[in-house]
Amino acid sequence: MLEECAVLVLFAFPAMADVSADRARALEHMVTQDCGSCHGLTLKGGLGRPLTREALANADPEGLTLIILDGIPGTAMPPWRPLLTEDEALWIANYLKGKD
Template identity: 75%
Template structure:
């Protein structure tokens, strides 16, 4: 039990880049499955608008993260704040702008 607690504490102390590396696959799957269910499986649009790097080229990652976290009232875009941290939303925003990151 103590070793699990120690691992959890160490996990909280990891730098952001290390957390990104361990969570990247999970967040990529979330984008493909959850975002793709509305924005199209290739993110080229569907019920939701396209989320391609070309369309998002002029968008600031922080603004995109805010939309991810808080949704867009009056639209089908739900708030993801109950399920994602601000760091995860910012990672997704940057990933959408440059999937090769």
């Protein structure tokens, strides 16, 4: 029973990325400046879709991570894989899911 509960807890919460506090501040700045250049400085939309908590309510962090890393072909969303690790992209996804 205890093992079953532990498994449920693991799947109930999105994976947290292992990112240092300094890197987290740099990633937050990147979201504001780089992501904000297309998604709006308040992330409420622009050339790109809104990245508000409400707009991402049904998106899972792992799916967002893949979009961040690989972009969306045929759109203005570029792949960030050359500049970000998977942990950093997951951190951004979780950051966006918790952002107003």
